[in-house]
Amino acid sequence: MDDDRVFRALADPTRRHLLDRLFERDGRTLTELESELEMTRFGVMKHLRVLEEAGLVVTRRSGREKLHFLNPVPIRLIHDRWITKYAEHRVAALADLKTELEETA
Amino acid sequence: MTTMTAQTTQVYSVFVRATPEQLWDAITKPEFTTRYFHGSVIDSTYEPGAPYTGWSADRSQQFVEGEVIEADAPRKLVTTWRATWGDDLAAEPSSRVSWEIESMDGGVTRLTVVHDELEASPKTAESVASPAGWSYLLSAMKTLVETGEPLAD
Numbered sequence: 085m086d087d088d089r090v091f092r093a094l095a096d097p098t099r100r101h102l103l104d105r106l107f108e109r110d111g112r113t114l115t116e117l118e119s120e121l122e123m124t125r126f127g128v129m130k131h132l133r134v135l136e137e138a139g140l141v142v143t144r145r146s147g148r149e150k151l152h153f154l155n156p157v158p159i160r161l162i163h164d165r166w167i168t169k170y171a172e173h174r175v176a177a178l179a180d181l182k183t184e185l186e187e188t189a
Numbered sequence: 190m191t192t193m194t195a196q197t198t199q200v201y202s203v204f205v206r207a208t209p210e211q212l213w214d215a216i217t218k219p220e221f222t223t224r225y226f227h228g229s230v231i232d233s234t235y236e237p238g239a240p241y242t243g244w245s246a247d248r249s250q251q252f253v254e255g256e257v258i259e260a261d262a263p264r265k266l267v268t269t270w271r272a273t274w275g276d277d278l279a280a281e282p283s284s285r286v287s288w289e290i291e292s293m294d295g296g297v298t299r300l301t302v303v304h305d306e307l308e309a310s311p312k313t314a315e316s317v318a319s320p321a322g323w324s325y326l327l328s329a330m331k332t333l334v335e336t337g338e339p340l341a342d
Contacts, residue, residue, distance in 0.1 A: 086204070110196040142202045142301065153200035160324035161203070161331070164340060 086139060087165070090158045093138035098123070099131050103140060106154035113149050195314035198305040201323040204297050207334045209290045212300050213263035215334050216288055224339045225329035227252075227321070233268075235260040241268040250274075255283065264290050270304070272313045281310035302327065 093099055098121070105120055106112065118128045132152060135141040142155045205212060215221040219230040226243070229252050233241040236257060243253030252274045259267040270286040272278040285306040291299045302323055307314040317323055329340040 110200070111198050139202060139204065142200045144200065144303075153198070155200055155202045156324045157201050157203045157327050160328045164328050164332070 086158070087162060089138040090140065090162060093134050093140055096131070096134075098127075099135055102128075102131055102135060103154055106141065106152060110153050111144075111146075111151040113151060117152065195307070195311065195318045197307040197314060198303065199307070199314070199318055199323065200301065200303050201327050202299060202301040203327040203331050204293065204299050205331045205334050206296055207298055208296075209263040209292050209298050211334055212290050212298055212330075213266075215330050216266060217262075221330075221333065225333045226326060229253075233257060235262065235266065254279075255286075258285070270313075272310075272316060275312075275316070278310075278313050278316060281313050284310050284313060300327065300330075 094103075101121070102117060105117060114125065114128060114132065117132070118125050121128055132141060136143060139158045140155055142153045143150050144153065145151070207215075215225075217231065217233070217235060219232070222229055222231045222243075223246055228246045229243045230246060230248065231241070231243050231253075233239055234257075235241075237259060239257045241253070241255040241257050242251060244251055252272070254271040254273050255268040257266070257268050259265060266288040268286055269283040271281070271283040283306075284304060287301075287303040287305075289301040289303070291301070293299050304314075304317055304323065332338070332340040
């Protein structure tokens, strides 16, 4: 139901970067995430809010800290709705080809 | 590509057009679990201390071995969780799975699965984070509950 929000959230390189940072290590505080980006605290907060509204980031309290977790389910829903239906066989074939070409290169 | 070590606390969340009671049934009743949980039957009385086990549909193979820690229908279910679908996984210690169900506005319910205490169970952590893991299960459950039909392969 919220595909639009997810696509919009993913359409920004900073937000994709934040997701990659959380993929590497989950459950981080704003301060930790901020320290890895050349951006004001306010800017990072704004991006995290967009990610949270799209469901791509879920926050949980741990004591006094607010931890940010990557939630892969919205991406999975897009995969199941769009990729599987239209392109999985072709995408898989292309991915195999890419791997093969890169390995023999 | 770098190989990542799977997270020791994993959070999965999905919005479903359904009531909390419908989601509780989808989590606890075999007639639902067989249709999205890789065909498995979940067995438990959902009382604290009771066993919580998952089986293949013909019960020839056990997939999950656990115990109910907390059950508050239709809001929260917490169990221990030892994956037994592989010998290497079964050798790892129990972790913990929490299902949290939260009613939102507009007939939507939020389901959040937190799988944690995975520090000593890296293979289990990797398996449940894989494409056949929690993200698939929640996507498949959403489709089943909203449409009455399982997710197509």
